[in-house]
Amino acid sequence: MPVLGLESEDIAAIQGRHTMQCWSSQSGYAPVAVAKAEGCWIHTQDGRKIFDLRSAHECINLGFNHPKVIAALKAQMEEVIYVTDDFATAPTAKLSRKLAELTPGSPNKKIYFSQSGAASVEVAIKAARLYQYNRVFHQGGTVDAPSQYPYPYKIISRYHSWHGSASGAASASGDPRRWFQEPLTVPGVVFAPDANPYRPHFESLERHFDYLNLIIEQEGGRNKVAAFLVEPVVGSNGIIVPPDGYLEGIRALCDRWDLLMIVDETMTGMGRTGKWLAIEHWDVEPDIIIMGKALGAYCPLAATIFSEKVARSFDDHLFGHGQSYSGHALACAAALASIEVLTEDGLLEQGREMGQYLGWRLQELGREFDCVGDVRGLGLFWTMELVKERRSKTPLRRATEKYEPTIVKQVSEFLFRERQVYVPSDKFGLWVVPPLIVTQEEIDFLIAAIKDALELAETLLTQE
Numbered sequence: 438m439p440v441l442g443l444e445s446e447d448i449a450a451i452q453g454r455h456t457m458q459c460w461s462s463q464s465g466y467a468p469v470a471v472a473k474a475e476g477c478w479i480h481t482q483d484g485r486k487i488f489d490l491r492s493a494h495e496c497i498n499l500g501f502n503h504p505k506v507i508a509a510l511k512a513q514m515e516e517v518i519y520v521t522d523d524f525a526t527a528p529t530a531k532l533s534r535k536l537a538e539l540t541p542g543s544p545n546k547k548i549y550f551s552q553s554g555a556a557s558v559e560v561a562i563k564a565a566r567l568y569q570y571n572r573v574f575h576q577g578g579t580v581d582a583p584s585q586y587p588y589p590y591k592i593i594s595r596y597h598s599w600h601g602s603a604s605g606a607a608s609a610s611g612d613p614r615r616w617f618q619e620p621l622t623v624p625g626v627v628f629a630p631d632a633n634p635y636r637p638h639f640e641s642l643e644r645h646f647d648y649l650n651l652i653i654e655q656e657g658g659r660n661k662v663a664a665f666l667v668e669p670v671v672g673s674n675g676i677i678v679p680p681d682g683y684l685e686g687i688r689a690l691c692d693r694w695d696l697l698m699i700v701d702e703t704m705t706g707m708g709r710t711g712k713w714l715a716i717e718h719w720d721v722e723p724d725i726i727i728m729g730k731a732l733g734a735y736c737p738l739a740a741t742i743f744s745e746k747v748a749r750s751f752d753d754h755l756f757g758h759g760q761s762y763s764g765h766a767l768a769c770a771a772a773l774a775s776i777e778v779l780t781e782d783g784l785l786e787q788g789r790e791m792g793q794y795l796g797w798r799l800q801e802l803g804r805e806f807d808c809v810g811d812v813r814g815l816g817l818f819w820t821m822e823l824v825k826e827r828r829s830k831t832p833l834r835r836a837t838e839k840y841e842p843t844i845v846k847q848v849s850e851f852l853f854r855e856r857q858v859y860v861p862s863d864k865f866g867l868w869v870v871p872p873l874i875v876t877q878e879e880i881d882f883l884i885a886a887i888k889d890a891l892e893l894a895e896t897l898l899t900q901e
């Protein structure tokens with residue numbers, strides 16, 4: 438079918454020549470031309486049918502091209518696609534209210550809409566600093582150790598974290614991808630260790646919190662630190678589910694030091710872990726929540742959700758932020774339709790059920806292979822961490838080798854070329870993150886493919 442006057446078979450070559458690919462050397466960019474995408478599958482122009490095991494980087498929790506979302510988009514396009522926020526539209530208003538109600542805490546929240554997770558993280562950081570400014574200068578709060586900078590501004594983030602590639606978000610990310618930003622990182626971020634039950638840094642949670650407390654104290658406590666930023670379940674740095682008590686402990690620490698707790702649910706929101714938000718697995722109310730990716734179904738939409746306490750801070754003081762296309766009506770209509778589908782089709786329950794089955798099959802498979810160090814996850818958010826041998830836990834690919842042609846990369850190429858499963862390789866091993874509509878039959882297909890890939894990994898390991 439001709440596309441913009443081009444024969445469709447030219448599309449891959451043209452895109453390869455003229456489009457920059459994310460996080461890649463460009464000369465090797467060879468995208469595969471797509472004919473259509475439906476459910477969990479991408480149909481290529483050369484007749485292949487490929488399962489997307491990363492749900493398009495966690496953006497398509499509903500699977501591709503859900504008819505109800507498409508219908509909502511078409512209907513909204515007939516009315517209004519975008520107006521500025523001096524005007525109200527039904528989707529923007531209703532989505533704001535819905536997110537305020539769906540998320541933990543009082544429904545008197547307020548939402549700021551952006552188009553990417555990174556942008557929403559930066560909104561959260563800026564708002565946390567402005568909140569602290571208002572607290573100190575307008576609400577009678579005190580700073581008892583005056584210095585050059587008169588209000589709390591530091592953000593505690595964690596080494597195993599990724600909050601996006603824009604300057605501010607990358608600067609607040611511990612992931613080695615931050616190094617592309619250095620030395621021009623945005624100042625004011627302090628990194629802390631994360632809580633990884635497979636590779637613990639401390640003998641107990643108590644010791645862990647002693648250390649976090651020390652960091653906050655040494656960074657100036659309530660005089661200097663504005664917020665603690667966490668992914669409730671770490672995504673790009675290894676799908677790390679924290680031990681019970683950890684996120685509750687972070688909340689308590691924030692309360693003790695007057696810090697805001699910012700929870701980045703860009704990857705884990707919209708039912709990915711079996712609940713609307715991953716934080717709901719624990720009894721914690723954050724001050725600021727970030728959503729993105731699957732929020733807009735197929736549209737670029739992200740949200741920074743302010744608790745009543747934080748939102749009130751801006752009632753009479755300037756919220757010093759703004760951008761074009763905030764609260765985009767079309768994207769908000771897609772998000773509302775997506776929430777409706779997740780609710781009406783019971784996809785959270787289904788995701789929990791399928792997640793249990795997937796987890797069980799992965800654990801069972803993992804036990805067969807010495808190169809599988811750990812199998813962990815929640816809902817439909819799973820990983821197999823790959824190691825040289827289970828006993829030593831030596832990673833099969835170090836964090837600095839993400840772009841190197843290692844066995845982990847060969848495994849992902851094998852899955853794509855030989856087993857019709859798309860799962861881009863990463864530092865720690867295999868992502869197993871199917872759309873929430875995945876069926877048991879599809880999980881069985883995935884397990885068989887992963888088994889073959891692990892056999893390949895072990896053969897390649899013996900050749901090293």
Ligand SMILES: Cc1ncc(COP(=O)(O)O)c(C=O)c1O
Nearest residue numbers: 553554555599600601672703704
């Ligand atoms: C937890 C988290 N926050 C923020 C981002 C950045 O989102 P975006 O790529 O939409 O800027 C990501 C992206 O992977 C993420 O996983």
